[in-house]
Amino acid sequence: MRNSLLDLMKCPFCGGRFNRTVMDGAAGETEYGLLECYCGKYPVIAGIPVLKKDPSGELDRIVRILESGRHREALLEMITPAELKQKPQAAARRIFNLVRAGIHGDPAKRWKARASELLWSGSGRLTACDLLSFYFRDKDIFYYFAYRQSQPRYLVGLSFASLVKGAGPVLDLACGCGHLTGYLAKNSGRDVAGIDEFFFGLYMAKHWIAPAAEYVCCRADSTLPFSGGAFSSVFCSDAFHYFGNKAGAVREMKRLLTGKGLMLFAWVHNALRRRAYDGSPLPPAGYASLFEGMNYSIVSANDVLERYLRKKAPALLRFPGASVENEPLLCMAASTGREIEGDYGEFEEWPHAQGDLGLNPIYSKNARLNGRMHLRRSFPSAGYEREHPESKRYLPEEIEIRPQALSDLKEGRRTAEINKLIGDFAVTAMPRRYMEW
Numbered sequence: 157m158r159n160s161l162l163d164l165m166k167c168p169f170c171g172g173r174f175n176r177t178v179m180d181g182a183a184g185e186t187e188y189g190l191l192e193c194y195c196g197k198y199p200v201i202a203g204i205p206v207l208k209k210d211p212s213g214e215l216d217r218i219v220r221i222l223e224s225g226r227h228r229e230a231l232l233e234m235i236t237p238a239e240l241k242q243k244p245q246a247a248a249r250r251i252f253n254l255v256r257a258g259i260h261g262d263p264a265k266r267w268k269a270r271a272s273e274l275l276w277s278g279s280g281r282l283t284a285c286d287l288l289s290f291y292f293r294d295k296d297i298f299y300y301f302a303y304r305q306s307q308p309r310y311l312v313g314l315s316f317a318s319l320v321k322g323a324g325p326v327l328d329l330a331c332g333c334g335h336l337t338g339y340l341a342k343n344s345g346r347d348v349a350g351i352d353e354f355f356f357g358l359y360m361a362k363h364w365i366a367p368a369a370e371y372v373c374c375r376a377d378s379t380l381p382f383s384g385g386a387f388s389s390v391f392c393s394d395a396f397h398y399f400g401n402k403a404g405a406v407r408e409m410k411r412l413l414t415g416k417g418l419m420l421f422a423w424v425h426n427a428l429r430r431r432a433y434d435g436s437p438l439p440p441a442g443y444a445s446l447f448e449g450m451n452y453s454i455v456s457a458n459d460v461l462e463r464y465l466r467k468k469a470p471a472l473l474r475f476p477g478a479s480v481e482n483e484p485l486l487c488m489a490a491s492t493g494r495e496i497e498g499d500y501g502e503f504e505e506w507p508h509a510q511g512d513l514g515l516n517p518i519y520s521k522n523a524r525l526n527g528r529m530h531l532r533r534s535f536p537s538a539g540y541e542r543e544h545p546e547s548k549r550y551l552p553e554e555i556e557i558r559p560q561a562l563s564d565l566k567e568g569r570r571t572a573e574i575n576k577l578i579g580d581f582a583v584t585a586m587p588r589r590y591m592e593w
Contacts, residue, residue: 160347161370164325164386168207168379170195179222188227190219201227201234204358207374207381228276232268235356237291240264284364285517285591288333291356299536301357302591304335305508305584306518308546309423312457313393314507315464316422316487319500320344324388324414327351329405330376330395334361334369338587340391341368342510349387351376365587377405384411389418397425398435406446406490416493421486423457429484432543440480447490453497457485458546465550469500509578513565514586515593518551524559531555531582555582 166173172193179189187203197219199206208215214233221230240263274282274290285302292298304310313336320326320340328337331350334357341348348369352358358371374381376392377399390409399405409419425434427442438446440454453472460470472489474497480486489496515521515531522530533553535541561573565583577583 158370160325161349161372164349164382165191165205165372166381166383167193167195168374168381169209174198176200179225179227188222188230190222199230201230201355202359203362204355204371204373205381206234206355207372208353228272231275231359232271235271235291235359236264236267237356240267283589283591284360284587287360287364296537296539299540301333303517303536303540304333305586306516306547306551306581307544308461309394309457310335311464311508311581312460312485312487313422314339315460315470316393316420316489317391318343318469318503318507319418319420319489320389320391322388322416324417325349325386327380327382327387327390327412328369329390329392329409330398331358331361331371332395333357334366334371336391336393337361337369338366339507339510339585341366343507344389346388349382351380364589377401378408380408380412382412385414387412387417388414389420391420391422393422396421397437400436402438403446410450410492413492417491418494418496419488419490421488422460424486424488426480426484426486428481431484440475440483440486443486443488444475447488450490450492451494451496452488452490454480454486454488456480456483457487458483460487461546467503467506469503471499472496506578508581508584511585512568512588513574513578513583514590515562515565516551516582516584517591517593518547519555519582521562521593527558528556529559529562531557550581552580552582555580 162174162176170193174191174193177190177192178187187200189200191198191200191205199215199218199222206215218230218233221233274287288302289298292301317336317340320343325347326340326344328340328348328350331337331352334350337348337350350358350361350369350371351374353373353375355373358373361369362371372381378401390413396402424443425431425437427437427439443454444452452475454475455470455473463470470487518533518535519531520534522532531554533551557573557577561577564571564574574583
């Protein structure tokens with residue numbers, strides 16, 4: 157955790173500034189410590205402050221673990237899935253299923269032992285997707301996170317993130333595992349902070365997917381732990397429809413933004429066109445009411461995607477009312493101090509090509525024929541394919557390349573063939589050590 161982030165922070169519960177205690181750790185360990193304010197002590201684990209009130213006393217126990225110098229134990233406690241830490245009587249069915257599958261003993265203890273082995277014994281060979289696969293036993297959830305670069309929501313998120321311009325820090329609200337946070341940090345060239353309640357996702361973001369940003373573990377739809385006017389832009393993708401307190405969240409964003417600050421919401425579900433896993437969405441008019449007194453735009457996410465596929469940034473129009481009522485997915489922008497309407501033109505560089513490049517996870521390498529290699533679009537499951545039908549419009553089913561292209565890709569050479577693969581969305585920016593390809 158850098159001092160630049162700490163300077164912006166204050167307690168979301170008492171409003172006080174934090175005093176920071178850094179604890180000594182073994183060589184090579186990341187930052188561990190405490191943040192103290194008027195109302196209590198909050199742990200900093202692997203560089204991530206955890207600002208939560210926990211009636212169960214679990215966080216107080218983790219504070220005591222930190223104070224005793226057991227940093228790795230504190231990290232393992234924070235990343236252990238909640239269902240494994242249930243009391244035996246509450247987890248009886250899960251334990252029965254584990255025993256039936258041949259896994260005996262305390263499930264949480266066994267999970268921590270395996271996690272410790274992965275993180276510290278096998279870390280040289282580990283990839284981000286190895287950790288994601290280990291954590292998410294539900295394969296559909298694993299695919300949702302691991303294959304993010306192949307999803308339409310990712311391109312729509314990149315398109316809206318490209319609108320972040322100007323000076324000042326940027327807040328990525330409900331940032332998940334940081335797939336778009338990394339783009340924000342690289343594209344804006346400024347300090348970026350990610351907020352999410354899901355600690356394991358933040359750990360993945362901080363140490364694997366988007367390490368250039370800083371992160372805080374806390375609720376995204378409640379009082380946020382920053383001073384007023386701390387940010388120039390607030391970005392939120394594929395999450396706002398899950399917020400329970402949307403009006404309160406928008407008020408907080410307004411408080412955090414500077415005078416000409418910008419709120420950006422990508423891939424937001426529409427209550428008039430319900431879909432699976434869409435949270436508690438509002439209709440377009442309901443979202444519009446949140447921005448009363450502001451300059452704002454609500455557009456179709458499909459239109460944003462179609463423009464992106466033509467290498468164009470969004471076109472923000474004044475809220476058109478009925479014309480977006482039948483759109484299942486929306487994108488929104490709002491500001492109190494600047495005009496936002498307009499066509500934002502063409503990208504100089506594809507946003508999905510900014511960073512270290514790799515093969516899109518959706519493609520598998522097939523046998524070489526006549527000196528050429530074949531890439532085949534391979535959806536990881538039937539459910540994933542049903543969830544992301546739009547991707548078939550722009551991801552070719554098969555691509556033929558020279559074997560040398562993969563070597564060029566790994567060595568960072570931008571050849572004409574690599575540029576074509578970028579235009580086909582078969583090559584995209586990928587975090588280092590993301591997955592084997």
